[in-house]
Amino acid sequence: MSQLIQLSANGQASIVADEWTRVVPPAPAEESVRKQAGKVVLFKLTGELTFTPEQIANTQIPASGKILVPLTVWQARKAELEPRLAAGELGIVLATHETAEALQAEFADLNSLPIIAIFVERFADGRIFTLGAWLRTRFGYKNELRAIGDVLRDQLFFHKRAGFNSFLIRADRSAEDALASLNDFSQPYQGGVADVPVWRRVNRA
Amino acid sequence: MYKYDPIDQQIVNERVAQYRDQTRRYLAGELTDEEFRPLRLQNGLYIQRHAPMLRIAVPYGLLSSKQLRKLADITKKYDRGYGHFSTRQNLQLNWPKLEDTPDILAELATVEMHAIQTSGNCIRNITTDQFAGIAPDEIIDPRAIAEIMRQWSTFHPEFALLPRKFKIAVSGTEKDRAIVQAHDIGLEFYKDTEGQMAIKVWVGGGLGRTPILGTVIREHLEWQHVLSYCEAIIRVYNIHGRRDNIYKARIKILVKALGIEEFKRQVEEEWAHLKDGPLTITQHELDRVAKYFEPMPYKTLPAHDAAFDAAVASNPAFAAWVKRCVHAHRVSGYRAVTLSLKPHGKAPGDITSEQMHVVADLADAYSFGELRSSHEQNLILADVQLSDLFAVWEKARAAGLATPNIGLLTDIICCPGGDFCSLANAKSIPIAEAIQMQFDNLDYLYEIGDLELNISGCMNACGHHHVGHIGILGVDKDGSEWYQVTIGGKQGNDASIGTVIGPSFSAEEMPDVVKRLIEVYVRERQDEERFIDTVRRLGVAPFKAHVYAEKETA
Numbered sequence: 001m002s003q004l005i006q007l008s009a010n011g012q013a014s015i016v017a018d019e020w021t022r023v024v025p026p027a028p029a030e031e032s033v034r035k036q037a038g039k040v041v042l043f044k045l046t047g048e049l050t051f052t053p054e055q056i057a058n059t060q061i062p063a064s065g066k067i068l069v070p071l072t073v074w075q076a077r078k079a080e081l082e083p084r085l086a087a088g089e090l091g092i093v094l095a096t097h098e099t100a101e102a103l104q105a106e107f108a109d110l111n112s113l114p115i116i117a118i119f120v121e122r123f124a125d126g127r128i129f130t131l132g133a134w135l136r137t138r139f140g141y142k143n144e145l146r147a148i149g150d151v152l153r154d155q156l157f158f159h160k161r162a163g164f165n166s167f168l169i170r171a172d173r174s175a176e177d178a179l180a181s182l183n184d185f186s187q188p189y190q191g192g193v194a195d196v197p198v199w200r201r202v203n204r205a
Numbered sequence: 206m207y208k209y210d211p212i213d214q215q216i217v218n219e220r221v222a223q224y225r226d227q228t229r230r231y232l233a234g235e236l237t238d239e240e241f242r243p244l245r246l247q248n249g250l251y252i253q254r255h256a257p258m259l260r261i262a263v264p265y266g267l268l269s270s271k272q273l274r275k276l277a278d279i280t281k282k283y284d285r286g287y288g289h290f291s292t293r294q295n296l297q298l299n300w301p302k303l304e305d306t307p308d309i310l311a312e313l314a315t316v317e318m319h320a321i322q323t324s325g326n327c328i329r330n331i332t333t334d335q336f337a338g339i340a341p342d343e344i345i346d347p348r349a350i351a352e353i354m355r356q357w358s359t360f361h362p363e364f365a366l367l368p369r370k371f372k373i374a375v376s377g378t379e380k381d382r383a384i385v386q387a388h389d390i391g392l393e394f395y396k397d398t399e400g401q402m403a404i405k406v407w408v409g410g411g412l413g414r415t416p417i418l419g420t421v422i423r424e425h426l427e428w429q430h431v432l433s434y435c436e437a438i439i440r441v442y443n444i445h446g447r448r449d450n451i452y453k454a455r456i457k458i459l460v461k462a463l464g465i466e467e468f469k470r471q472v473e474e475e476w477a478h479l480k481d482g483p484l485t486i487t488q489h490e491l492d493r494v495a496k497y498f499e500p501m502p503y504k505t506l507p508a509h510d511a512a513f514d515a516a517v518a519s520n521p522a523f524a525a526w527v528k529r530c531v532h533a534h535r536v537s538g539y540r541a542v543t544l545s546l547k548p549h550g551k552a553p554g555d556i557t558s559e560q561m562h563v564v565a566d567l568a569d570a571y572s573f574g575e576l577r578s579s580h581e582q583n584l585i586l587a588d589v590q591l592s593d594l595f596a597v598w599e600k601a602r603a604a605g606l607a608t609p610n611i612g613l614l615t616d617i618i619c620c621p622g623g624d625f626c627s628l629a630n631a632k633s634i635p636i637a638e639a640i641q642m643q644f645d646n647l648d649y650l651y652e653i654g655d656l657e658l659n660i661s662g663c664m665n666a667c668g669h670h671h672v673g674h675i676g677i678l679g680v681d682k683d684g685s686e687w688y689q690v691t692i693g694g695k696q697g698n699d700a701s702i703g704t705v706i707g708p709s710f711s712a713e714e715m716p717d718v719v720k721r722l723i724e725v726y727v728r729e730r731q732d733e734e735r736f737i738d739t740v741r742r743l744g745v746a747p748f749k750a751h752v753y754a755e756k757e758t759a
Contacts, residue, residue: 043448072311083471124243124326126366130443133363138478154236154244161362184223187212189356196483197357199490204210 007165022068024118025055044097091115096127100134115144129162136163136193153178161192206267207497209317239645249320255500259298260323265333265351266294266578270565275316277561290324290554294578326367327720328358332374334382335579341535345394349495368446369454384696386410386418402428409460410471412666417457420465433484437476462570494703501573506538510591514729526609542586545608549641552634553619563604622662629662631679643716656736672696674737676703693740706749721752
């Protein structure tokens with residue numbers, strides 16, 4: 001069973017087969033555990049290194065098919081990947097500590113990408129919502145915007161309103177069950193990427 | 206006060222259903238502790254020492270008598286017959302069962318209440334002055350905008366998982382009573398030179414481990430833009446605020462790290478994209494919400510009431526209560542009344558279900574069926590006629606709600622502390638009770654005069670100890686409970702953060718420490734000086750010398 005939920009143009013959600021293969025760099029040679037005050041640090045901050053040059057160089061890229069490639073791998077191995085982009089077989093994965101500006105610097109027309117995925121390592125990392133909203137509103141991105149990583153049903157309603165239209169539910173959870181959470185609220189107060197605040201949406205007298 | 210329309214009601218109903226299912230999945234083992242944590246927190250549910258704690262939202266401190274009766278019934282049915290008003294004007298239940306919380310929320314929804322975003326890393330309950338709408342020094346009643354902001358912040362899709370909690374306060378008075386400078390965003394409403402409602406925006410204030418007063422990020426913001434401007438601030442924070450260290454995750458740390466100029470530059474750049482967009486509040490929407498906050502149908506009354514004056518003259522106990530617990534009102538012949546939840550020797554802010562019923566009855570009989578909670582953890586009847594004050598006093602006194610100590614040393618602001626809260630380093634309520642008993646002498650309390658004493662059981666500062674004239678902070682040293690004392694903190698327009706006087710004390714020493722601080726004040730004060738004025742004039746040194754005098758020779 002696929003873990004991928006997709007919204008159609010009219011907002012209908014369904015579980016669909018995933019055509020995209022995610023390209024993941026190999027684990028770093030030595031896993032450095034960062035600690036602060038005795039606690040393991042789980043979050044990367046804006047500007048931090050996503051992958052080391054070795055990891056990027058050693059990343060295996062499938063020779064054919066649709067691939068989702070981390071932004072840093074694209075940046076380092078552009079020549080090799082450009083034909084794939086031209087063939088409509090390449091999408092980019094942005095991590096939550098990477099910036100929409102960095103993506104824009106690579107793709108003057110973001111709509112040349114058929115898909116952008118934002119990878120959230122921890123579901124509690126709310127940067128994914130602002131990144132999604134920015135891509136949709138500020139950068140005019142219109143194609144598929146996918147949430148991947150620690151994607152759980154209790155955040156889906158927010159993902160959807162922040163502009164995401166596909167959601168790869170974490171492997172150990174049921175995508176079927178998650179469908180229900182997309183409709184937790186029928187008339188939210190504030191606007192989202194696709195709608196205006198409730199007092200502009202309906203007449204509250 | 207604001208009344209729900211079908212849209213508001215549907216949102217809280219859908220929230221109950223959503224949370225009921227989340228709780229079911231958690232109890233069935235389908236959600237881990239870590240996954241359930243932000244879900245339950247954003248419904249006000251903490252896991253505490255003895256039992257969960259449920260924090261119920263009282264938006265900007267406004268309650269109806271019907272709501273208070275429901276709260277009374279809930280504390281009776283699901284808890285131990287009492288609740289605790291917090292420094293965010295909310296009500297906390299200390300003993301509910303996790304399995305019951307969906308039912309409690311369902312009951313709350315029947316009286317237009319909820320526990321949405323009373324905890325967690327999201328935009329929290331927006332607080333304001335407990336005298337909003339009736340204060341003589343009020344320039345703008347901020348409640349309509351506060352309600353519009355409550356709706357905007359409720360389940361905001363971008364700000365559901367911020368780096369850390371986010372607190373907003375609004376104030377529209379000359380004399381700030383909402384501590385806007387101690388909030389992540391503080392909004393100070395005023396009338397600009399054109400006579401239009403405008404806002405001075407403060408950012409990056411906060412108490413907690415690193416107490417910092419806010420900085421003005423914008424002197425003049427037209428009210429129409431308050432949502433877009435706040436959205437710009439919180440966007441910058443959501444993206445750049447630290448998530449790798451819980452102690453450095455508040456917006457105040459980001460503002461300090463970037464500097465206010467750079468932070469402001471980023472906010473203004475963001476705002477340029479949002480300004481004049483759909484977030485711009487329309488006059489129509491402001492009017493729709495503002496009509497719920499129109500003045501009460503007041504009678505035309507003379508400024509004086511002969512029977513009231515006679516009672517004050519002949520009854521010293523009543524006169525003392527009037528002096529401390531009755532406040533000026535903008536309408537002739539009316540007063541606001543504070544019902545003290547600080548009787549000496551009881552946990553500050555606690556109220557029993559029976560007392561809640563008494564307060565609800567008083568509100569119905571004498572104050573248009575409404576009441577308010579204050580961040581000082583008391584309840585307020587905002588619109589009482591002068592001629593009714595004596596009756597209110599008698600009934601409140603019979604219910605233990607008329608301790609005439611508002612603004613005095615024993616009107617202690619205090620968090621639940623180590624008796625209940627799993628974050629606390631030390632107990633706070635027993636310290637408050639011991640200090641109250643040390644000063645259980647009203648004549649002496651009056652002689653000491655205005656003094657704010659705030660106690661927090663840990664550096665999270667729920668008891669606002671940094672801005673207490675005397676602040677007490679529970680600290681942990683080698684597994685035992687100690688108390689650090691600060692003096693010179695203050696809330697208000699001239700807010701300040703208190704200074705630590707020296708090494709910490711044991712619980713037993715605390716009443717004597719406060720006694721000695723007061724002795725120095727009484728010895729050194731000039732004219733009408735308040736404790737805080739004397740501290741500001743003399744500095745910490747003479748207080749420190751007297752408090753530690755014997756300790757050093759011993």
